[in-house]
Amino acid sequence: MKPRVVKPQVIKSGITKAVRLIALAMLAGLFASVSSAQQMTLAAASSLRPALDYVVEAYQDIHTDHQVSVIYGSSGRLTAQIINDAPFDFFMSADMAYPQRLVDEGYAASEPRVYAWGRLVLWSADLDASGLTLRDLVDGAIERIAIAQPEIAPYGQRTREAMQATGIWSQVQHKLVFGENISQVTQMAQSGAADVGLIALSLAVQPGLASTGFYLIDAALHEPLEQGFVITRRGADNDVAKAFSRFLATPAARAIFRDNGFDVDD
Amino acid sequence: MFELGAADWQAIQLTLRLCFLTTLILLIIATPLAWWLASGRSALRVVVQTIVALPLVLPPTVLGFYLLVALGPRGPIGATLESMGFSHLAFSFEGILLASVLYSMPFAVQPLLEAFNNLGRRPVEVASTLGAGVIDRFFTVILPMCRGGFIVAATLSFAHTVGEFGVILMLGGSIPGETKVLSVLIYDHTEAMNYASAHRLSLLLLVFSFLVLFVVYSMNRRFQVARV
Numbered sequence: 419m420k421p422r423v424v425k426p427q428v429i430k431s432g433i434t435k436a437v438r439l440i441a442l443a444m445l446a447g448l449f450a451s452v453s454s455a456q457q458m459t460l461a462a463a464s465s466l467r468p469a470l471d472y473v474v475e476a477y478q479d480i481h482t483d484h485q486v487s488v489i490y491g492s493s494g495r496l497t498a499q500i501i502n503d504a505p506f507d508f509f510m511s512a513d514m515a516y517p518q519r520l521v522d523e524g525y526a527a528s529e530p531r532v533y534a535w536g537r538l539v540l541w542s543a544d545l546d547a548s549g550l551t552l553r554d555l556v557d558g559a560i561e562r563i564a565i566a567q568p569e570i571a572p573y574g575q576r577t578r579e580a581m582q583a584t585g586i587w588s589q590v591q592h593k594l595v596f597g598e599n600i601s602q603v604t605q606m607a608q609s610g611a612a613d614v615g616l617i618a619l620s621l622a623v624q625p626g627l628a629s630t631g632f633y634l635i636d637a638a639l640h641e642p643l644e645q646g647f648v649i650t651r652r653g654a655d656n657d658v659a660k661a662f663s664r665f666l667a668t669p670a671a672r673a674i675f676r677d678n679g680f681d682v683d684d
Numbered sequence: 685m686f687e688l689g690a691a692d693w694q695a696i697q698l699t700l701r702l703c704f705l706t707t708l709i710l711l712i713i714a715t716p717l718a719w720w721l722a723s724g725r726s727a728l729r730v731v732v733q734t735i736v737a738l739p740l741v742l743p744p745t746v747l748g749f750y751l752l753v754a755l756g757p758r759g760p761i762g763a764t765l766e767s768m769g770f771s772h773l774a775f776s777f778e779g780i781l782l783a784s785v786l787y788s789m790p791f792a793v794q795p796l797l798e799a800f801n802n803l804g805r806r807p808v809e810v811a812s813t814l815g816a817g818v819i820d821r822f823f824t825v826i827l828p829m830c831r832g833g834f835i836v837a838a839t840l841s842f843a844h845t846v847g848e849f850g851v852i853l854m855l856g857g858s859i860p861g862e863t864k865v866l867s868v869l870i871y872d873h874t875e876a877m878n879y880a881s882a883h884r885l886s887l888l889l890l891v892f893s894f895l896v897l898f899v900v901y902s903m904n905r906r907f908q909v910a911r912v
Contacts, residue, residue: 494875562775567858570875595775595857605749606857611756611774
């Protein structure tokens with residue numbers, strides 16, 4: 419029996435073939451992505467998660483050829499990134515001030531518009547928060563209250579307003595611990611390290627937190643938590659951005675926001 | 685132009701206190717630990733060395749989250765402390781001090797380990813046969829001969845704690861005067877787009893850190909030259 423010998427040239431041509439195939443496949447992929455240029459990048463406040471994921475899903479079910487990729491972050495950081503030419507076509511903030519700032523400084527291609535209103539709740543891992551009110555927070559048994567930084571987070575600012583309106587702000591000062599954003603506040607409360615957290619209703623209704631009750635804070639105690647969006651200068655000519663901004667006003671999109679803890683126009 | 689507010693001074697003071705204490709504790713812990721690591725090649729030593737380096741792997745805010753869970757009232761450490769009549773460590777200066785020690789540990793252990801490896805056992809053994817006790821051996825042999833290693837370990841621990849941010853943000857809860865350190869304050873300023881304040885504090889931090897590192901490294905260099 420003769421041992422099988424594979425000639426070097428055969429191996430070499432095999433490799434060349436494989437390389438050609440891969441190059442061809444990559445080229446095809448490139449063309450495919452160029453031909454479906456119906457794409458936009460959406461920068462969104464992290465407090466919108468997961469409601470916005472569902473909205474984007476519903477949008478893509480209708481516009482099957484449109485691709486929306488979402489990048490979550492804090493509204494302030496995203497605004498700073500857009501001002502410095504981040505590749506975002508659309509910006510959904512957790513307030514109106516940041517979108518307005520983009521408009522004022524010439525980085526927006528549309529007027530800021532409100533798509534939903536946020537709500538504040540009291541939430542606790544150990545106590546039954548549904549039986550608590552803001553006034554109960556002065557109780558000695560509650561040692562640590564987690565809130566979002568009033569200076570940087572819209573939810574924190576509204577928390578301060580609600581506490582001031584109730585007259586407990588100065589009395590709870592020594593109990594306050596601050597999260598950078600509303601999800602961090604939630605983690606502080608969830609771990610039990612803070613007895614109570616003032617978090618967004620949109621987070622309190624999500625699985626994992628919904629098992630313990632919450633107390634909804636009267637929206638009349640604070641300025642409204644308007645959630646606003648703008649199309650950025652970069653997205654001015656993007657068809658997906660325009661279509662998505664129209665979609666946000668549809669009953670379908672509003673229903674998703676309402677089911678996930680936001681107030682919407684009826 | 686360079687006016688600092690009360691909140692700024694408070695954060696600066698707090699940061700310096702945290703950094704000094706962290707460095708001090710680290711030198712006390714890391715010296716025997718590094719000496720033990722340098723004195724053999726057993727599997728246990730490799731395991732310990734690996735554990736010491738682990739804080740480098742996790743993203744700081746995630747590490748902060750796990751520390752919050754562990755040190756909070758329902759975590760194993762926090763609950764034990766509470767049952768012994770102490771308070772748990774979440775949202776306290778002691779808590780972020782413990783976190784800083786863990787987080788900067790590799791930066792103290794590694795330079796010392798290298799220095800001890802370079803030193804070898806011989807000088808200590810010689811000193812021992814000449815009748816020097818443990819403490820005498822440390823202060824008259826190890827400390828002077830490994831001076832460079834100690835200086836680098838202290839400097840890196842200090843500098844790393846100054847820049848520590850994610851862990852403290854999560855575990856500390858930004859309480860002014862207690863856990864709101866300089867890095868967190870600067871971050872707050874940038875998030876609020878309060879750039880003038882952020883620039884001022886950052887510049888101060890940069891100049892200060894440059895000076896500290898420069899002085900330490902030039903001292904270290906002189907010692908090295910002097911040794912030759």
